[in-house]
Amino acid sequence: MYSIIVVPPPTTEAEPARTRRQLAPGERLTFGRSERDNDLIVPHDGVSRRAGAISAQGAFWTLSNLCAHQTYVVENPEGAGEHIKVGPGRLDAPVPFEFSRIVLPAAGDLLAIDVWAPRHDYLRTEGGLDGDTTAPAFSVDRSKRYFAVLAALCEPRLRGAPHAPLPTVDQVVDRLRPNWPAASRTSVQWNIDYLAVKLRLKPGPESAEPGARLNGKKESLVSLALRFDLVREDDLTVLTAAAPRRTR
Structure with a gap:
């Protein structure tokens, strides 16, 4: 991998x-x-x-x-x-x-x-079965900003409107800015691109064509996240909770 x-x-x-x-x-x-x-x-x-x-x-x-x-x-x-x-x-x-x-x-x-560095390794639980552990299908860190971006994209449909149009990048920026004052179109688009690679929606760099459409990428991300419960309604607290204190 x-x-x-x-x-x-x-x-x-x-x-x-x-x-x-x-x-x-x-x-x-x-x-x-x-x-x-x-x-x-x-x-x-x-x-x-x-x-x-x-x-x-x-x-x-x-x-x-x-x-x-x-x-x-x-x-x-x-x-x-x-x-x-x-x-x-x-x-x-x-x-x-x-x-x-x-x-x-x-x-x-x-x-x-x-x-x-999108790969995450986790501690193996003691006393479990011998042999190789099952690799997680998707690995996300809910404390990272990319997860807040994903939550903001999923929010309208998690709020009870399953066919709601996805928020625009500018709307995502406005939603995140209270807890992320430096949020911008560039930073949000960068995180969307990162999510597409991390969740394996985008082909590898050896075959990917430049200039993938952003709208199609957002729709694919939200569809995958909601289908596999990567983002639940409870996770929307990341959009309103106080910004975490960062430590070195």
């Missing part, structure tokens, strides 16, 4: 679509300016020829900074400024965020490589 999804920065303004890379546990992806030495090319004069490496380690990943003089920052887009620094030459620094953004300083520019 793939555990890490890497979304590289666009190479040019004329090529905004970004081909995602999937890594299974134990796989490694190198990135940098050199086409000969890397799996992922970042064609910018301010990026080192061999800039770094991402390694999938089950439910998390590590970052190696192969640059001799530049510190990289890994941000948690959900963490209100939460981040870690990976200094020059640091190898296999563990990254604890489910959503991450590697920020590469590049001659006055800041290039972002998004990394998603």
